Amino acid sequence: MRKLFFLFFIFFFSLVFGKTVDPEKKQLFQKAVYEMTLTPEKAVEVLDYLEKNFKLDSEEKDKVKYLRIKSLFFQNNLMEALKQISDNDEAYSSEIIVLKRSILYYLNISDDSDIEEISNKKDVAFSNEIMNLLEELNQNKSKNTEQQLASILEKAKSSNLMISRENLLYLFDFLANNDKGFSHDFFLKGISNLYSNDFQFRISYAKYLINNDETAIAENIISKLPEESLEQTTNLNLKYDYYDLLAKFSAKKQSGQNFKDAVDKKELLLKTINQSRFSAKNKWFNIVEDNLKSEQNNLIKNRQNILFSIIGVGFLVIVLISLWYFQINSQNKEYQNFITKINLLKEKKAPQPQVISEKTENLLLKKLDDFEKTEDFIKSDISLQNLAKKLETNTKYLSETINTHKQKNFNAYINELRINYIIDKLKEKPIYRSYKIKYLAEESGFSTHSAFAAVFKSVTGMSPANYIQLLKQKEE
Incomplete structure (x- = not known):
């Protein structure tokens, strides 16, 4: 019997994992599948050995993950199975x-979030069809049950039976427990034939027969079950179903002691199973809560990052605008300073005349006339400041008066007085005509004879030597 069971699961394995592997790895995978239903803890040991001693490709790693979670599920180690799922959910096939989904349904938890994301895949689509019908049957909403069951049965014949097993088993159990009068017998028989060597389907079908008073056929099925293996199996749900079958069969046969023994064992197992379910359910809710908190924290962090980015960009914009503003302001200040300097230069070059009263102006002109009659202008230290002080006025008044009435600036005014002075000397005292130009320059107050000669020519139109020669010629 166990040999047939082994061959049956090898067939399942080849359907699910058709890729060629090396013989030793293939044998170990087959052994894990074989051990999974009756002794799932041994299947886990085989999978551990595979991971430790063989280099597995990505597809083989997925096989190991799948078989490990399924073995944990059969072993009723639901918390670890859920942990394995939650830890690697994104990487799973x-x-x-x-x-x-099958494990969560077993725990009466509805969670279709992952199913919707990959519903276009064949296995997932088939799972959806099965579970949707099961939900409709539970809610008495199914209208075309036979047609839907026929469709599922037909698809099951070409599906991966290992992947579809739990979903089909849930539907199978529901129909077996609720079908009276063999209205769905075609489906149950068809699925039983597909899973002819699967103990759990055979047990469920036997209970279906007992419910419909086909005790003899059920007894034949029971007689072919491996009693010792089922008594010792660590697959608690399989063992529970087996004791439940024995209890129903004993009740039908009115075998009181056998019924009591089966019920006692069943109730003891049910207590353990329910405790495991309760713990696993809480574990899953904690996982979901942690995931939600993690998502919320990530969302908060993302929002904070966005906020900080906005603040950072805003700060950078403010800094750039400030720098631009200060640069523009600095340029404006430099421009204003430049304009101010230009204006100052213009003011220096063209000072505005200071308004002098007529009385002051006339008095100053009188003093200038008196000054011109003296020989103070030939003094070497004569300056605008000295003369203003001498005439008891200020330099601005003096400069403005000379510019306005003498039509020349102060230096030109003094130089012209000096040239006129030396011309008078040359005309009145012939002795001066015999003096050197240097002496004439010093006599008239010039510091150099070249400056004297230049000013003399600008006033008379000729050089000092030519002018002296002209005077001599006139006397002759």
Whole structure:
């Protein structure tokens, strides 16, 4: 019997994992599948050995993950199975997502989030069809049950039976427990034939027969079950179903002691199973809560990052605008300073005349006339400041008066007085005509004879020597 069971699961394995592997790895995978239903803890040991001693490709790693979670599920180690799912959810294949849904359904938890994301895959689509019908049957909403069952049965014949097993088993159990009068017998028989060597389907079908008073056929099925293996199996749900079958069969046969023994064992197992379910359910809710908190924290962090980015960009914009403003302001200040300097230069070059009263102006002109009659202008230290002080006025008044009435600036005014002075000397005292130009320059107050000669020519139109020669010629 166990040999047939082994061959049956090898067939399943080849359907699910058709890729060629090396013989030793293939044998170990087959052994894990074989051990999974009756002794799932041994299947886990085989998978551990595979991971430790063989280099597995990505597809083989997915196989190991899938078989490990399924073994944990059969072993009723639901918390660890859920942990394995939650720790690696994003990396799992569609097969594991379907298995996850089966485990959560077993715990009466509805979670289709992953199913919707990959519903276009064949295995997932088939799982959806099965579970949707099961939900409709539970709610008495199914209208075309036979047609839907026929469709599922037909698809099951070409599906991966290992992947579809739990979903089909849930539907099978529901129909077996609720079908009276063999209205769905075609489906149950068809599925039983597909899973002819699967103990759990055979047990469920036997209970279906007992419910419909086909005790003899059920007894034949029971007689072919491996009693010792089922008594010792660590697959608690399989063992519970087996004791439940024995209890129903004993009740039908009115075998009181056998019924009591089966019920006692069943109730003891049910207590353990329910405790495991309760713990696993709480574990899953904690996982979901942690995931939600993690998502919320990530959302908060993302929002904070966005906010900080906005603040950072805003600060940078403010800094850039400030720098631009200060640069423009600095340029404006430099421009204003430049304009101010230009204006100052213009003011220096063209000072505005200071308004002098007529009385002051006339008095100053009188003093200038008196000054011109003296020989103070030939003094070497004569200056605008000295003369203003001598005439008891200020330099601005003096300069403005000379500019306005003498039509020349102060230096030109003094130089002209000096030239006129020396011309008078040359005309009145012939002795001066015999003096050197240097002496004439010093006599008239010039510091150099070249400056004297230049000013003399600008006033008379000729050089000092030519002018002296002209005077001599006139006397002759």
